[in-house]
Amino acid sequence: MTVYGTPVPQRRSRLLTGVVVAVVGLLGLSGAGAAAQLTRDLPPPELTTAIGASVRIPGAAPELPWPAQGAAEVMIEGLGRLGGSGDGPAEPIGSVAKVMTAYVILQAHPLSGAQEGPSLTVTAEDVADYRSRIATNQSLVPVKEGTALTQRDALEALMLPSANNVARQLAIWDAGSESAFVTKMNAAAAELGMADTRYTDPSGFLPTTVSTAADQVVLGRAAVKMPVFAEIVALEEATIPVAGRITNYNDLLGVGGVFGIKTGSTDEAGGNLLFASRLTVGSRTLTLVGAVFNQPGADTPQQLAAVNRVVRRLLTAIRKVVKEYQLLAAAPAGKLSSAWGATTTVTPAQPLTVIGWPGLELPVKIKDTHSGTAVTAGEQVGTAEAAGVRVQLRAESALKSPSLWWRLTRSP
Structure with missing residues (x-):
């Protein structure tokens, strides 16, 4: 009677080899060293965005009725x-x-x-x-x-x-x-x-x-x-x-x-x-x-009447072009990245709408407001601000925690 052995699949063999290596590595660490690695503070995640230092309101600069002279x-x-x-x-x-x-x-x-x-x-x-x-x-x-x-x-x-x-x-x-x-x-x-x-x-x-x-x-x-x-x-x-x-x-x-x-x-x-x-x-x-x-004008009444006509036209035109414009959409604008490779997309909670006019370039200030390492879905992780208006930047998903292996083997 022929007896057949039970072969170990190659995948399982590789897994066992990895476990052995990991165990050997862990045994090589002193108890105090392992504890120190596991209790070290984790670095906070880094916020990066595709939003530039300034953003221009779309459209051509308005042509206002400036005076013909003066x-x-x-x-x-x-x-x-x-x-x-x-x-x-x-x-x-x-x-x-x-x-x-x-x-x-x-x-x-x-x-x-x-x-x-x-x-x-x-x-x-x-x-x-x-x-x-x-x-x-x-x-x-x-x-x-x-x-x-x-x-x-x-x-x-x-x-x-x-x-x-x-x-x-x-x-x-x-x-x-x-x-x-x-x-x-x-x-x-x-x-x-x-x-x-x-x-x-x-x-x-x-x-x-x-x-x-x-x-x-x-x-x-x-x-x-x-x-x-x-x-x-x-x-x-x-x-x-x-x-x-x-x-x-x-x-x-x-x-x-x-x-x-x-x-x-x-x-x-x-x-x-x-x-x-x-x-x-x-x-x-x-x-x-x-x-x-x-x-121009022959005397003070004519001169002041002329200047008043220009100012009236300017104010009327300005009121038509200075209004609210969307500077940033509520669409993915960046990411939050951890040192252990986990990432999550960052999106403004609502559109950033500012007052201005077409062609106006406004400085945008991005601030990272997240101080911890754990991030949940929908959590505020930063802000975007322009022209006195601020919106929250939120994480679209939770940030995965680091693995035990990463915590034990991270560099100093």
Whole structure:
């Protein structure tokens, strides 16, 4: 009778060989060494994404109705420069210069809430200066010797009816002389980075006071962050001593969200407006600061009417293009990888929708928020943020734990 043995399959043989090798390896480890390996902290998984450092809103940059002549510039706080036109040399800006006068005064003599500030007493020299300016048809408010104007009164006279004589009075009150105050104006401009700006008087009446739309937008952005300044330039009217009721020359207040800032017009400067507007998109309200300068006209009413037409068209067009856009879809955007080779896909919990316009490139900040080593399906492992909007990045599946063999044999 033939006796047949039971052969060991080749696969089983290889498995047994592996087990033997593993056992030998484990026996080669000291008990203390094995325990140390098994209790070592695991390295946290690493988050990587295909999202770049910046992402561009799809589409061509909008073509806005910029003025045919002169210069213009528009910035939106938190988003950046929307665009501009007329990159020529610095030009006279007229009474827009008074924005810097008010800015320097409020830096040196801050006001808050309903504070009126210290008083400025009108002198005989102030009255003589007022009378000397009448013949040149300047913007003025009447003054009377011995009358006291509070700092707020003076700023209202400066910014609403654009009183050149009060600009001089404020300058002397603050710095002792117009020339000393002008030095302070130019120092403030340099500090703000207004490289193409040169002030030669506190009112802007002199054509040698020059700037650009881009520089003045820089100043406007800084000025409207001063609450009292923003409150004053938004006034349609006010009442001050001697002059009584004064009105704001800015006819665009309340139009398209405009809440300031300052008009300016001279024969050399043409029509100018530095403006600030509130732009509501969805649940957010943004601040837009823009400038339209050097618009044509035979006199102040024509010049300011020309600049107002341009600003109205710009604001209407801007409201059509500045809206919500999807920057990132709720689709796989990266992965979470462990040192032991386990991975899981990472996806935004919802689309990242931002406010902007086509062609706008926005920086995107990716943050790894996962500190442990165990990851469950749907768990937040990071965030993606752009333009003040943040979405969670979640793991699509659980991250597999490391094997016993990997824990025992991992490198130091």
